[in-house]
Amino acid sequence: MPRSTRIALRTAEASEAGALHALISANLVEGHLLPRTLDEVTVHATRFVVAVRGRTIVGCAELAPLSPQVAEVRSLAVDSSVRRQNVGTMLVEELQRRARREGFDKLSAFTHVPGYFMPMGFSIVPHLWMPEKIFTDCVKCPQFRRCGQYAMVLPLDSIADPIDRDVQIVARHA
Numbered sequence: 001m002p003r004s005t006r007i008a009l010r011t012a013e014a015s016e017a018g019a020l021h022a023l024i025s026a027n028l029v030e031g032h033l034l035p036r037t038l039d040e041v042t043v044h045a046t047r048f049v050v051a052v053r054g055r056t057i058v059g060c061a062e063l064a065p066l067s068p069q070v071a072e073v074r075s076l077a078v079d080s081s082v083r084r085q086n087v088g089t090m091l092v093e094e095l096q097r098r099a100r101r102e103g104f105d106k107l108s109a110f111t112h113v114p115g116y117f118m119p120m121g122f123s124i125v126p127h128l129w130m131p132e133k134i135f136t137d138c139v140k141c142p143q144f145r146r147c148g149q150y151a152m153v154l155p156l157d158s159i160a161d162p163i164d165r166d167v168q169i170v171a172r173h174a
Contacts, residue, residue: 012048066132
């Protein structure tokens with residue numbers, strides 16, 4: 001892959017909250033994400049993994065703790081210019097590694113497109129199996145009980161580390 005098209009993954013910085021919010025908002029129009037406020041994204045910016053090409057953020061996803069045992073893939077968004085290049089999969093696989101390293105037992109996702117997560121090992125489960133999500137977020141959501149999202153879970157102890165694709169994980173030092 002030519003260097004100019006190489007995608008690198010790293011932890012987002014608080015100063016990038018505006019770019020994250022813009023990417024999430026752009027994907028919101030397509031109906032796949034729930035809205036996030038700029039303040040919320042700013043507070044949680046360092047929980048995001050970003051995919052960057054050069055200096056441009058082309059994808060993001062948040063590892064959001066729901067409990068000491070369960071974390072969620074939240075606000076997975078990919079710029080339309082890099083769709084079908086496995087950027088979303090790279091982000092989810094990096095969140096899997098981080099969730100396992102941080103001691104979570106399960107990684108969850110709530111999605112309108114369960115087929116996207118199934119090849120990565122996620123299974124559809126009844127919403128009631130995810131009380132951490134229901135009592136953390138769902139009860140406050142205007143779409144509660146009518147959202148149409150599928151609850152999905154990936155047990156982290158039952159999977160090997162995802163195979164690294166042609167991706168570079170970079171650490172950023174202040």
